[in-house]
Amino acid sequence: MTQDDILDEFRSAGALLEGHFILSSGLHSSVFLQKMFVFQDPARTERVCRALADKIKETYGPIDYVVSPAVGGIVPGYETARHLGCKAIFVERENGVFVLRRGFTIPEGARVVMVEDIVTTGLSSRECLAALREHPGTLVGAACLINRSGGKADLGAPLVSLVQLDIPAYAPDQLPPELAKIPAVKPGSRNLRT
Numbered sequence: 001m002t003q004d005d006i007l008d009e010f011r012s013a014g015a016l017l018e019g020h021f022i023l024s025s026g027l028h029s030s031v032f033l034q035k036m037f038v039f040q041d042p043a044r045t046e047r048v049c050r051a052l053a054d055k056i057k058e059t060y061g062p063i064d065y066v067v068s069p070a071v072g073g074i075v076p077g078y079e080t081a082r083h084l085g086c087k088a089i090f091v092e093r094e095n096g097v098f099v100l101r102r103g104f105t106i107p108e109g110a111r112v113v114m115v116e117d118i119v120t121t122g123l124s125s126r127e128c129l130a131a132l133r134e135h136p137g138t139l140v141g142a143a144c145l146i147n148r149s150g151g152k153a154d155l156g157a158p159l160v161s162l163v164q165l166d167i168p169a170y171a172p173d174q175l176p177p178e179l180a181k182i183p184a185v186k187p188g189s190r191n192l193r194t
């Protein structure tokens with residue numbers, strides 16, 4: 001699948017949103033990729049994640065474990081692992097910090113790839129990779145569906161993506177006036193309180 005094919009999947013799923021969004025990093029943007037609109041359709045998710053699995057195989061070779069950051073990474077992590085023929089586990093936040101819970105373990109020598117849905121600043125990916133460095137296994141690299149940082153996000157590890165975009169994101173005190181006048185929503189799960 002080409003970059004355009006992947007973007008078409010997001011577009012036809014209604015996942016390319018425009019408005020005023022507060023991102024996981026705290027930055028603001030007029031564009032939000034609501035990946036869950038893609039992941040609610042198993043056939044669409046299969047197409048997209050098969051392409052990611054192919055790219056991972058080609059770049060990193062055989063993989064034993066996919067590890068993803070919750071919540072957004074869980075579905076694409078699982079589906080990508082299905083195409084790689086490997087295990088899929090996830091890190092989730094405990095007191096705000098990503099950790100492997102639920103008794104998940106990674107065996108010594110296992111080849112591990114981190115699969116993320118969207119990369120904006122790379123902060124969530126770096127947090128996930130930091131959690132993984134506390135465990136055995138050989139971290140071969142990272143992969144995501146869409147890297148919207150224009151290639152600027154530095155994970156401190158290799159990153160492959162199906163689509164690279166350069167979507168502007170702004171500090172809260174540097175909003176363009178047309179964005180400032182729209183009420184902001186925060187779709188992601190970081191800092192969610194129940």
Ligand SMILES: O=P(O)(O)OC[C@H]1O[C@H](OP(=O)(O)OP(=O)(O)O)[C@H](O)[C@@H]1O
Nearest residue numbers: 024071072120121122123124188189190
């Ligand atoms: O590269 P970053 O600047 O970290 O932004 C990208 C992250 O933001 C989203 O997660 P979020 O924390 O919003 O929660 P979610 O996974 O529940 O959607 C997305 O799933 C990535 O994990």
Ligand SMILES: O=C(O)c1cc(=O)[nH]c(=O)[nH]1
Nearest residue numbers: 023024032033118120188
């Ligand atoms: O940076 C984010 O939080 C983010 C951006 C985006 O387009 N989609 C998403 O799910 N999260």
Ligand SMILES: [Mg+2]
Nearest residue numbers: 070071072073
């Ligand atoms: Mg996430």
